[in-house]
Amino acid sequence: MGDEITNQASQIIQEWLKQPVITLLYEGPDDLKFYVENYFYKRGYLIGIGEPVYIFLKRKDDAIAWKFRYKDIEKDNFLSLSYSLDDLFQSLDKVFEKKNIPKKSIAFDPIKENFYIVENVFKPFVIKHMENMYKVKVGSEIRYIKEGFYDFYGNVVYIGKDTKIENVQSFVSGIYLFGSFVYDGRKLILGKKSIDFPELPIFASEKRIISQHYWYEKILEKNKVSVLDVFNNFALYSDGSLSDLERTWKYKFSDVPFDWFVSGNLLALAFVNGDVVVFDLSKRRVLYKEKFKKLYGVGYGKYLYVNADKKLFRIDIWSKKKEDISEISDDFLIEDGKVKFVRGIVIRPRYKMVWFDGDFFHFKDVKFKNYLNLLYDEKEYFIITLDGTWRIKR
Numbered sequence: 001m002g003d004e005i006t007n008q009a010s011q012i013i014q015e016w017l018k019q020p021v022i023t024l025l026y027e028g029p030d031d032l033k034f035y036v037e038n039y040f041y042k043r044g045y046l047i048g049i050g051e052p053v054y055i056f057l058k059r060k061d062d063a064i065a066w067k068f069r070y071k072d073i074e075k076d077n078f079l080s081l082s083y084s085l086d087d088l089f090q091s092l093d094k095v096f097e098k099k100n101i102p103k104k105s106i107a108f109d110p111i112k113e114n115f116y117i118v119e120n121v122f123k124p125f126v127i128k129h130m131e132n133m134y135k136v137k138v139g140s141e142i143r144y145i146k147e148g149f150y151d152f153y154g155n156v157v158y159i160g161k162d163t164k165i166e167n168v169q170s171f172v173s174g175i176y177l178f179g180s181f182v183y184d185g186r187k188l189i190l191g192k193k194s195i196d197f198p199e200l201p202i203f204a205s206e207k208r209i210i211s212q213h214y215w216y217e218k219i220l221e222k223n224k225v226s227v228l229d230v231f232n233n234f235a236l237y238s239d240g241s242l243s244d245l246e247r248t249w250k251y252k253f254s255d256v257p258f259d260w261f262v263s264g265n266l267l268a269l270a271f272v273n274g275d276v277v278v279f280d281l282s283k284r285r286v287l288y289k290e291k292f293k294k295l296y297g298v299g300y301g302k303y304l305y306v307n308a309d310k311k312l313f314r315i316d317i318w319s320k321k322k323e324d325i326s327e328i329s330d331d332f333l334i335e336d337g338k339v340k341f342v343r344g345i346v347i348r349p350r351y352k353m354v355w356f357d358g359d360f361f362h363f364k365d366v367k368f369k370n371y372l373n374l375l376y377d378e379k380e381y382f383i384i385t386l387d388g389t390w391r392i393k394r
Helices: 007-017 030-043 086-093
Strands: 021-027 051-060 063-070 073-076 104-109 114-119 133-138 141-146 148-152 155-159 163-165 176-178 181-183 187-190 193-196 201-204 209-211 214-217 219-222 227-231 234-237 241-244 250-252 257-263 266-271 275-280 285-291 295-300 304-308 311-316 321-327 331-335 338-342 361-363 366-368 371-376 380-385 388-393
Touching: 007 104, 007 114, 021 030, 030 051, 030 086, 063 086, 141 148, 141 181, 141 187, 155 163, 187 201, 201 227, 209 227, 227 257, 266 295, 275 295, 275 304, 295 331, 304 331, 321 338, 366 380, 366 388
Parallel strands: 021 051, 133 163, 257 295
Antiparallel strands: 051 063, 063 073, 104 114, 133 141, 148 155, 176 181, 181 187, 187 193, 201 209, 209 214, 214 219, 227 234, 234 241, 241 250, 257 266, 266 275, 275 285, 295 304, 304 311, 311 321, 331 338, 361 366, 371 380, 380 388
């Protein structure tokens, strides 16, 4: 209660010291425990270290079985089940007489060094402080994060002050990273500002935020068509259109893309109708176009690679030379400009190099479950899963 106790505070404390104290030994559903605790508070009993009271509750559909034991008294309703807790409370009334409850309660806030006195509050109450933003340094990176519990590298920490965290593992869960931005599952945090956002974004800047179904630019709007992916300054939409984020121009494709691969300024796309198109994003023109039978996917390294009709073709888009380089039964990746065959299915967009073997997802040497997305910058990859985010240095 602090160093100095006023006469009023002392009087309130003395009145509460007269109340009987029980130790509640509760076994039952969590949602019913509140009502049991509330019963004793209203009856004038404090819950802490005192006479043990054992209360057992079991529920099936609407029926409730209960039992309590206090000193040498034991009672249950096993042969005549109840449909509310009223029967239990009426039985407890015969054992625990109602006590007079002090009209005032008091609490001391050590942060603000203030007393709080309230009337007609007969159970513990919480003094709330405003949540703040704090600077968190992880390695050489600095993030501004809202006060609360977070998992950093597998360790649960509470951010309630400016904090420095050492990089000890590769795993970060509970926080999704977008450069200097953080998505905590409900809000996108930009420095000291936070924006309510209903789903995981795939692109974020100070002016614009894009996710699979939502677009934020001063106000939150729902996309008319889904964004398949965002790369550099361009967005690829599910209706087959490609537009830059400044909306200065648009290129309309003839069909819907189902696989794509970006390499520098070159974007290779595979369409439902069998077309393969290579697009130069910087010059805004088509460099290559050809139709394939049973088209399965595309990739781009030093050459364009096309998986079609159970064969992998290597194509020089400049000379238009095409080679049949291999039979292929599963799928392929382009890693460091070279083809890598995998026994499974590569997850679109193909250039992110994530593939699924039927049980696990794979990226480089990492194996994981519940894949959502993969983001990256010049230094690191971030594999986002339902369970957290893998952070891999390049």
